[in-house]
Amino acid sequence: MSAEKRSIWQRLYNGETSFDFLSRRRLWLCLSAGVILVGMASLGLRGLNFGIDFRGGAAWEVEAPGVSVGDARDALTPLGLDDAKIQILGGDTLRVQADPEDRSRRDEVSATLAELAGAPVGQVSVNDVGPSWGDEITEKARNALVVFLVAITLYITLRFEWKMALATLAALVHDILVTVGVYSLSGFEVTPATVIAGLTILGYSIYDGIVVFDKIDENTKGLAASGRLTYGGMVNLSLNQVLMRTLNTSVTALLPILSLLIVGGQILGAVTLQDFALALLVGLAASAYSSIFIASPLLALLKEREPRYATIKQRIQAKGTSGPLTPAAAAAGGFGATGPAGGGEPNRGTTATKTTPPARPTANRPPPRPRKKGKRR
Amino acid sequence: MRRGLVVSLVAILVVAFGSLGATALAGNAPQLGLDLQGGASVVLRPKNQVSQGVLNQSIEIIRNRVDALGVAEPDISRQGSNIIVQLPGVKDQERALDIVGQTAELRIRPVLAPVPISETETPPTTTTTVPPTTTTVAGAPPSSAPPETTPTTIAPPVEAGGAVKTTTREEDLPDQEVVLPEIDGGEVIARYRLGPSELTGKAFRSARAEFDQSQGWLINFSLTGDGAKSFGDLTTKYQGQQVAIVLDGVVRSALNINEPITEGTGQITGRFSQGEARDLALVIRFGALPVELAPETVQTVSASLGKDSLRAGVIAGVVGLGLVLLYMVVYYRALGLVVLLGLSVWASLMWVIVSFLGETRGLALSLAGAVGIIISVGVTVDSYVVYFERLKDEIRAGKSIRASVDRSFSRAFRTILTANFSAFMGAALLYWLTVGSVRGFAFFLGLSTMLDVVVSYFFTRPLVIMLGRNRIFTEARWLGVARGLAAPGAGVGARPVGPAAQ
Numbered sequence: 120m121s122a123e124k125r126s127i128w129q130r131l132y133n134g135e136t137s138f139d140f141l142s143r144r145r146l147w148l149c150l151s152a153g154v155i156l157v158g159m160a161s162l163g164l165r166g167l168n169f170g171i172d173f174r175g176g177a178a179w180e181v182e183a184p185g186v187s188v189g190d191a192r193d194a195l196t197p198l199g200l201d202d203a204k205i206q207i208l209g210g211d212t213l214r215v216q217a218d219p220e221d222r223s224r225r226d227e228v229s230a231t232l233a234e235l236a237g238a239p240v241g242q243v244s245v246n247d248v249g250p251s252w253g254d255e256i257t258e259k260a261r262n263a264l265v266v267f268l269v270a271i272t273l274y275i276t277l278r279f280e281w282k283m284a285l286a287t288l289a290a291l292v293h294d295i296l297v298t299v300g301v302y303s304l305s306g307f308e309v310t311p312a313t314v315i316a317g318l319t320i321l322g323y324s325i326y327d328g329i330v331v332f333d334k335i336d337e338n339t340k341g342l343a344a345s346g347r348l349t350y351g352g353m354v355n356l357s358l359n360q361v362l363m364r365t366l367n368t369s370v371t372a373l374l375p376i377l378s379l380l381i382v383g384g385q386i387l388g389a390v391t392l393q394d395f396a397l398a399l400l401v402g403l404a405a406s407a408y409s410s411i412f413i414a415s416p417l418l419a420l421l422k423e424r425e426p427r428y429a430t431i432k433q434r435i436q437a438k439g440t441s442g443p444l445t446p447a448a449a450a451a452g453g454f455g456a457t458g459p460a461g462g463g464e465p466n467r468g469t470t471a472t473k474t475t476p477p478a479r480p481t482a483n484r485p486p487p488r489p490r491k492k493g494k495r496r
Numbered sequence: 497m498r499r500g501l502v503v504s505l506v507a508i509l510v511v512a513f514g515s516l517g518a519t520a521l522a523g524n525a526p527q528l529g530l531d532l533q534g535g536a537s538v539v540l541r542p543k544n545q546v547s548q549g550v551l552n553q554s555i556e557i558i559r560n561r562v563d564a565l566g567v568a569e570p571d572i573s574r575q576g577s578n579i580i581v582q583l584p585g586v587k588d589q590e591r592a593l594d595i596v597g598q599t600a601e602l603r604i605r606p607v608l609a610p611v612p613i614s615e616t617e618t619p620p621t622t623t624t625t626v627p628p629t630t631t632t633v634a635g636a637p638p639s640s641a642p643p644e645t646t647p648t649t650i651a652p653p654v655e656a657g658g659a660v661k662t663t664t665r666e667e668d669l670p671d672q673e674v675v676l677p678e679i680d681g682g683e684v685i686a687r688y689r690l691g692p693s694e695l696t697g698k699a700f701r702s703a704r705a706e707f708d709q710s711q712g713w714l715i716n717f718s719l720t721g722d723g724a725k726s727f728g729d730l731t732t733k734y735q736g737q738q739v740a741i742v743l744d745g746v747v748r749s750a751l752n753i754n755e756p757i758t759e760g761t762g763q764i765t766g767r768f769s770q771g772e773a774r775d776l777a778l779v780i781r782f783g784a785l786p787v788e789l790a791p792e793t794v795q796t797v798s799a800s801l802g803k804d805s806l807r808a809g810v811i812a813g814v815v816g817l818g819l820v821l822l823y824m825v826v827y828y829r830a831l832g833l834v835v836l837l838g839l840s841v842w843a844s845l846m847w848v849i850v851s852f853l854g855e856t857r858g859l860a861l862s863l864a865g866a867v868g869i870i871i872s873v874g875v876t877v878d879s880y881v882v883y884f885e886r887l888k889d890e891i892r893a894g895k896s897i898r899a900s901v902d903r904s905f906s907r908a909f910r911t912i913l914t915a916n917f918s919a920f921m922g923a924a925l926l927y928w929l930t931v932g933s934v935r936g937f938a939f940f941l942g943l944s945t946m947l948d949v950v951v952s953y954f955f956t957r958p959l960v961i962m963l964g965r966n967r968i969f970t971e972a973r974w975l976g977v978a979r980g981l982a983a984p985g986a987g988v989g990a991r992p993v994g995p996a997a998q
Contacts, residue, residue, distance in 0.1 A: 172793075182800060212801075225794070226590060241589060244801045247794040252539065255576075256930070263929035265923055274918060315864060315937045319871055322922045322941070326875065329915045330882060337907075364878075364885040370823060371881065372874030373818030379870060383812030391531075392808055395867045 141351045144416035158300015162333050167303050168486055170310040175219035175250030181243040182237035183213040194235050220248050238324025260314050278337055282421045289329045294324050297405040312394035328412035334361050350428040351419040358415055369407045369438035498962040508954040519851045527854030528860030532806045534799030535584035538593050542788040545894040554787050557600050557744045589796040599788050599815045600744040602697025605690035607738035607750055611675050612658045613684050645860035668745045676748040690740055694730050699723025703780035705773035713773035724760035730754040748779045805863050813870045828884055828968050836879045864937040872944035879952050883908040901964035903958050920945045
């Protein structure tokens with residue numbers, strides 16, 4: 120198992136990575152802050168490009184082979200729809216989008232477009248939205264979001280602890296702000312599909328975070344209690360342990376989304392699918408990033424302020440730098456998954472891991488955290 | 497233990513594929529939403545503040561109208577103060593929306609004559625069948641109310657043979673003579689020839705169902721200033737005759753005018769049940785407060801656009817699913833096949849439940865819902881990844897595959913439960929708190945999360961544990977679990993190695 124000869128993929132596959140996610144946490148946090156700041160500046164200056172479901176307005180769609188944008192504009196100008204946005208989607212679908220003032224001419228436009236396309240009026244799809252509808256769905260979505268955040272915070276606090284809840288919340292807010300910022304910068308249209316996708320991303324983000332925190336929670340009872348690792352080191356180990364899972368999950372989540380975006384949206388021209396997939400893509404990237412680079416470092420930051428972990432950190436730092444532990448090494452040492460808590464098995468670490476000195480100052484050892492009943496089998 | 501696993505595995509396979517077969521045999525399939533099969537949907541909002549009762553009344557009226565249109569699976573529901581009307585598959589969308597959006601008006605028309613219920617039926621032999629016995633009386637304190645209805649004697653139907661058609665909605669104009677039905681429990685119980693409208697519901701100020709010791713349930717009503725005068729004229733003109741309260745083309749009640757009502761208040765008595773009295777009071781009150789519904793959003797989807805969206809969704813879903821499975825098999829080998837089988841159990845349960853709910857509860861699969869399902873494939877596969885990575889951890893720690901499969905499941909299942917619970921909670925909150933397409937999406941996301949837990953426990957667990965005990969699977973060169981799990985060299989996984997095995 121000489122790790123030096125193995126490629127990074129083999130190391131990933133075998134759980135021999137020891138990426139140090141935490142040491143540059145200031146960099147990660149600054150990076151995110153920068154991205155968010157730019158996004159928010161853009162939001163303040165340009166705002167968001169809301170679709171008609173939010174602003175009100177009407178959109179028509181009809182299959183019109185051979186009809187050009189120019190033809191459509193010529194046909195619609197007499198109706199007073201000079202400002203209408205006219206597009207051709209997926210080859211031969213004509214899409215016309217107009218302002219709320221033009222809603223009154225809904226049926227006339229339908230008839231005109233049907234004539235243009237040489238199809239019966241029933242073939243024209245219409246989406247006509249009143250100006251106040253957007254406010255209503257926005258309000259509902261906002262309420263849902265707030266309740267959702269509160270509920271998740273409570274749940275994580277009960278299931279784990281409030282510091283983890285806080286870290287998760289920070290990651291969620293990060294994801295929301297980044298996604299909104301990207302939408303403002305890029306000028307992508309915000310539709311109800313976008314909102315739905317955004318809310319899904321929150322689900323993913325929490326899901327990701329919980330898998331990491333579950334591992335941290337478990338390790339806290341094993342490794343950290345032994346006093347050999349700082350809390351940060353333990354978080355880092357946990358991140359490496361679930362790294363392959365994070366990567367696999369991101370890939371498996373990404374594949375259907377890419378399929379929706381490329382196959383459904385681009386090739387087959389389904390606008391709604393494209394709306395969904397775009398927001399999912401942006402949000403998924405943000406949430407994969409935030410669960411590793413925001414939530415966990417933040418948790419370590421919070422926890423290392425606790426006297427218990429602060430003393431461990433001081434002591435370990437006094438002994439010299441402690442390199443990150445690989446999951447394989449931790450597992451071989453009997454830690455992690457189910458191993459006994461204090462096994463003193465020598466480390467088979469693949470990096471220059473500083474192994475535990477044989478003579479541990481047991482007197483300084485903090486008392487192990489009381490274990491909750493039924494937590495481990 | 498071993499037996500329990502087999503039972504669990506067989507049971508879920510029987511349930512999943514048995515019910516799938518039954519669904520297919522019964523010819524059930526998921527009900528498609530209007531964005532996938534074409535149709536029209538409109539969100540109506542009252543122009544002024546109205547009570548829930550009035551809103552429910554409006555929904556009932558719209559439902560009657562839609563039923564008359566012959567739409568297969570209409571969905572009319574109230575969300576907040578809005579009424580959402582969904583008409584999947586409706587042919588003439590413009591006309592449907594026009595009819596649905598009309599404002600209903602309460603009209604009082606004089607009864608000219610009862611008309612036989614249907615032309616196919618033999619006309620009634622005598623004229624004694626006077627419908628619901630209701631009576632109006634003057635004066636608010638109704639002590640001097642005449643008892644019971646006076647059975648009126650009205651001339652037999654004018655047309656011999658009874659070939660009288662019920663007036664259609666379009667022809668139901670206030671200034672025309674019309675023939676309208678009285679409906680109870682969906683059946684026409686009487687028809688009347690009615691004169692032009694003499695008064696609208698605006699004349700009424702209020703109406704309330706009350707209980708009276710001597711007369712049972714009755715309705716007390718009061719009139720507006722103008723209404724009192726018009727109503728006085730009307731009751732004077734038609735004293736001793738019948739007038740009908742008509743709402744939206746349906747006779748709600750035919751009343752005998754016993755005496756002129758000029759005081760501005762009156763009473764309707766008859767052999768009402770409590771419910772009947774309440775309904776009638778509501779109808780009158782509703783007429784007093786006409787609900788003008790404005791379309792907030794109107795969406796029509798042509799059948800061909802719906803079909804295209806469906807096709808795009810299905811193809812994108814299949815391609816995405818195929819890629820995910822390919823990745824899983826390449827990465828986890830034989831365990832990847834477990835994912836394949838698990839997903840087919842999951843998909844078959846999903847199909848059955850969605851078909852069943854579509855059939856019984858009118859649940860429609862919308863495009864947003866379909867996306868929810870495609871997306872949840874990611875969450876579902878994640879459960880396998882969590883489990884298998886856990887398994888790798890254990891084996892890396894030197895445990896045998898045989899010992900690891902069980903232990904790592906119980907640990908991984910906790911993670912899966914925690915994570916799925918939070919995802920489910922999110923979906924449930926979205927469902928309760930939002931409107932429109934978001935709800936459909938949340939429903940399917942929540943459903944798939946639940947199914948994921950079920951499949952993990954009843955299918956994945958027993959299958960993987962049994963595979964872990966089978967040498968052929970753990971040692972096979974290409975599909976070997978050990979290889980997929982990165983055990984130190986294929987084959988050794990079957991015996992316990994390493995110091996940590998306790």
